[in-house]
Amino acid sequence: MKDDILRRGRLGLQSEEVTLFTSSLESDRWIFDSDLMVDEAHVVMLARQQIIGEEDAAKILTGLDRIREDGIELLDSSYEDVHIAIEARLIELIGEEAGGRMHAGRSRNDEVASCIRIALRKDLIELGRLINRLRLAFIERAREGVSLIIPGFTHLQRAQPTTLAHHFLSYACSLERSFERLTDAYKRVNLCPLGAAAFAATGFPLDRAYACELLGFDDLLENSMDAVSTRDFAIETISVCANLMTDISRFAEETILWSTDEFNLIELADEYTSTSSIMPQKKNPDVSELLRARTGTVHGHLVSVLSICKALPNSYNRDLQEVTPHLKDALMITKNAVNITAGMLETLEVHADVMLDKSLSGFSMATELADMLVRTAGLPFRTAHQIVGSAVRMGGIDFERIEEACERVTGRRPEQLGIERDHVDRALDPVTSIDQRSVVGGPAPEECLRSIRERERRVKADEERLKSINERLMHAEKRLDDAIKELRG
Numbered sequence: 001m002k003d004d005i006l007r008r009g010r011l012g013l014q015s016e017e018v019t020l021f022t023s024s025l026e027s028d029r030w031i032f033d034s035d036l037m038v039d040e041a042h043v044v045m046l047a048r049q050q051i052i053g054e055e056d057a058a059k060i061l062t063g064l065d066r067i068r069e070d071g072i073e074l075l076d077s078s079y080e081d082v083h084i085a086i087e088a089r090l091i092e093l094i095g096e097e098a099g100g101r102m103h104a105g106r107s108r109n110d111e112v113a114s115c116i117r118i119a120l121r122k123d124l125i126e127l128g129r130l131i132n133r134l135r136l137a138f139i140e141r142a143r144e145g146v147s148l149i150i151p152g153f154t155h156l157q158r159a160q161p162t163t164l165a166h167h168f169l170s171y172a173c174s175l176e177r178s179f180e181r182l183t184d185a186y187k188r189v190n191l192c193p194l195g196a197a198a199f200a201a202t203g204f205p206l207d208r209a210y211a212c213e214l215l216g217f218d219d220l221l222e223n224s225m226d227a228v229s230t231r232d233f234a235i236e237t238i239s240v241c242a243n244l245m246t247d248i249s250r251f252a253e254e255t256i257l258w259s260t261d262e263f264n265l266i267e268l269a270d271e272y273t274s275t276s277s278i279m280p281q282k283k284n285p286d287v288s289e290l291l292r293a294r295t296g297t298v299h300g301h302l303v304s305v306l307s308i309c310k311a312l313p314n315s316y317n318r319d320l321q322e323v324t325p326h327l328k329d330a331l332m333i334t335k336n337a338v339n340i341t342a343g344m345l346e347t348l349e350v351h352a353d354v355m356l357d358k359s360l361s362g363f364s365m366a367t368e369l370a371d372m373l374v375r376t377a378g379l380p381f382r383t384a385h386q387i388v389g390s391a392v393r394m395g396g397i398d399f400e401r402i403e404e405a406c407e408r409v410t411g412r413r414p415e416q417l418g419i420e421r422d423h424v425d426r427a428l429d430p431v432t433s434i435d436q437r438s439v440v441g442g443p444a445p446e447e448c449l450r451s452i453r454e455r456e457r458r459v460k461a462d463e464e465r466l467k468s469i470n471e472r473l474m475h476a477e478k479r480l481d482d483a484i485k486e487l488r489g
């Protein structure tokens with residue numbers, strides 16, 4: 001029978017069935033590397049505080065190296081989590097006299113919270129990079145579409161013409177905010193719970209600030225009860241993912257609609273589509289559909305974690321273990337989705353002629369016509385709205401119908417209001433209409449070009465932000481390495 005280092009004092013062994021039910025080892029793969037790092041920093045700090053001897057510390061560090069080399073596969077999978085499995089393996093490798101000292105002044109509660117935060121910050125940086133790639137893809141495609149007129153929709157009905165650049169820039173802008181949310185969440189992820197122990201801290205003279213620094217955390221989570229109990233950072237992170245996925249799903253939905261025969265505005269690259277096993281003509285937007293569906297999965301992760309946490313009394317409860325897989329999976333899905341979306345966007349083909357054609361038909365110019373009546377005849381907008389609306393009802397927005405509607409609504413003929421046929425014709429031209437929409441954030445080509453430059457500038461600045469965050473982490477890793485070397489002498 002195995003000598004279970006955790007249960008041997010207090011409890012008998014568990015059946016395999018119960019161990020399987022309680023174990024987190026599978027999802028702990030995600031935190032294996034971070035766990036070893038947390039072990040190292042804790043041991044270095046313990047030695048510096050003379051809580052354990054330097055010789056024992058050195059032995060432990062050598063044992064941890066070996067465990068890292070061997071990988072998670074060599075751990076005893078009958079333990080309930082990676083933390084205790086690593087400690088058991090350490091004791092097996094170097095004996096309990098030294099190995100049994102690693103866990104002084106610590107609990108798995110502060111340990112696991114530290115590990116998750118460390119694994120998470122890496123994923124966040126990676127996600128940040130991917131968001132930036134997608135932002136650049138939208139910006140690039142916007143640049144190609146500065147003068148490309150497309151029908152704009154409200155209620156999925158053709159509404160007013162705009163440009164492809166304007167449309168794609170809307171996504172570049174929302175992704176910019178996702179990036180902002182991500183770096184904001186990062187600030188609260190990168191805080192250090194270590195030293196909180198089970199929840200009531202410890203009587204050992206730990207140097208929390210030192211361990212915090214070695215692990216590259218920006219600050220301590222001060223209150224030891226809060227430090228082990230909270231998963232607010234997980235909720236916040238998944239919410240970043242859920243929000244981002246919502247935007248991705250909206251874009252995915254548009255690619256599905258726009259690539260139908262009915263819309264025919266774009267064609268997706270073969271690579272991002274599938275065909276039917278029975279209908280040979282089919283080119284189905286499966287990738288987009290899966291993006292849309294996985295958004296639902298990520299939303300589910302958010303709700304799951306909120307629900308898991310909502311009724312937990314202070315401090316640690318095993319329920320918290322159940323949060324980790326949701327967090328990990330939400331991030332994995334989101335990283336994947338952002339990456340795939342960028343590829344799909346970069347390769348999709350635009351049907352410029354159909355876009356223009358559909359912008360001209362379907363009364364898209366009605367608003368422009370009403371605006372013209374206001375500008376030229378000095379009519380109140382509500383009156384102009386009624387005139388154009390009546391013309392639409394008669395079946396068209398040509399000069400004859402406008403003339404008739406104008407007389408009916410105002411009792412005066414257009415000429416009496418200073419409106420000539422030419423005014424109407426010009427108002428029906430989408431190019432002129434778009435050129436006029438040059439207010440900040442509007443679709444006029446000049447304005448879109450300005451916006452493209454601004455978006456690009458921000459992506460660059462955000463890349464720099466990621467770089468400096470990453471450098472800080474690398475710097476801390478080096479400090480930890482140096483401290484380990486120094487300890488070994």
Ligand code: ARG
Pocket residue numbers: 024080081082083108109112316318320321322324
């Ligand atoms: N596997 C556990 C988790 O993910 C680690 C902490 C266990 N703590 C405890 N008191 N049982 O939360």
